[in-house]
Amino acid sequence: KSQEFLPPDEALEDPAQIAPGDWTLEQRRPWTGYAPPYAPDLNALETQVARFRRGDSLLVVGAFEPQEEEQPETDTRRQSMNPRIVDVRSRRNESRGERQARSNPFGRIQEEPVPFLPEEPEKTAPVQSGLFLIDTETGTHHEVLGEGPRGAFQLLVPNGRYIIGVEAFSPDDKRAWRDRHGLWQDPLVLGLAAVSDLLILKGGGNLPESLDEALPTAMPVTRIRTGESFKAAWELYGLRIGESASVRIGVDRGGEGFIRRLGQFLRVLEPDAPVVMTYEDTGPDVLGTVFRAVELNLPDLEPGEYTLTVEIELSGREPMVIARPIVIVP
The missing domain is CATH 2.60.40.10 (Immunoglobulins)
Known part of the structure; x- marks a missing residue:
């Protein structure tokens, strides 16, 4: 063809x-x-x-x-x-x-x-x-x-x-x-913090403690059935020892086009966007890469296209935002 x-x-x-x-x-x-x-x-x-x-x-x-x-x-x-x-x-x-x-x-x-x-x-x-x-x-x-x-x-x-x-x-x-x-x-600027892309994983089982553990469960298609659990994972770089972070996870209506219009790495959650989870992340004990993973469930979302967004705020630093389009299916 x-x-x-x-x-x-x-x-x-x-x-x-x-x-x-x-x-x-x-x-x-x-x-x-x-x-x-x-x-x-x-x-x-x-x-x-x-x-x-x-x-x-x-x-x-x-x-x-x-x-x-x-x-x-x-x-x-x-x-x-x-x-x-x-x-x-x-x-x-x-x-x-x-x-x-x-x-x-x-x-x-x-x-x-x-x-x-x-x-x-x-x-x-x-x-x-x-x-x-x-x-x-x-x-x-x-x-x-x-x-x-x-x-x-x-x-x-x-x-x-x-x-x-x-x-x-x-x-x-x-x-x-x-x-x-x-x-x-781009190379990481010395003294600045950075975050990887957001990776969506299959639900169930224990939370992975490293990227190597997470990769076998990476979802090739980010389609999630209503009420089905899944995991989200990311890495942090450039954190100081003991530096804590405020994490907010939410969803916005709209998929990749929505991300592109607002700027995937510059935007923040809309004020009325549903917040799925908020928590304080304790800082690392040693310098180096910090891996994080959480398990999520979105039972109240209607089928459609959404953007899962993770905001990470460090004291005295610019907030970091990562996003991934997901599709909720019946």
Whole structure:
């Protein structure tokens, strides 16, 4: 099927600013659509991507799962008559295998992957998966490859501005799934505090005490059933020994578009937004990374799109705010 593969226009100015959900596979401009020969059936991959700090480096975590395919309405007459559509299969100077090797991001020799969501073997066609990062300034390419249609990856890279792709590919079924957007992380200024992205985890069991414990339960899709418990986790950096924090967790109506309009890292909870939890967080005993996790339940929320927001206020410092869109389903 022929689809829109190009990123939004904003990518020309700063690719790292492409927000999650902006680089879609919709058929909005059929004259730029094409079907890659190695996977004519390309679909969206649902992901939850989060950034963490490791010294002067960026640790990217990506949990993923294929999205259920929706059959879009197509205008076959327009597609067949439009002379600007390029049929990549018409290139006769390459064999089929050469074309696939050239265009398939999974065609390279696999390195040892770092997936950390073990799955029971499934009786389905084998699926290759990977997390890819491309530095928007130098073009440097980073990747980690693995097996399976769902799971999670982690990849450590220098701080900077990147295009991220979380992708899966079934050679036998000639199907593929992907999610692409931009992300960045600046170095932490000496003497300042910082917070990681918010990571949503499955409910149940004990609270994790570290990111390594939390990752196997990261939700690739932040859809939560009414009355179902879940966990939220984050890391803090640059706290002083014994420095306590006031934490407020709340929800606002609206999803990613709501975050984008108000500025994800600059906004605070609206005055009338429901507050889920408030507490005083005791300071660390030693200098270093501080991991935090809480279990939540939102039984009174109607189904719909929301933004879960965590505000962290340190005495004498600027408050820190992180957010993650969630969807409540019946």
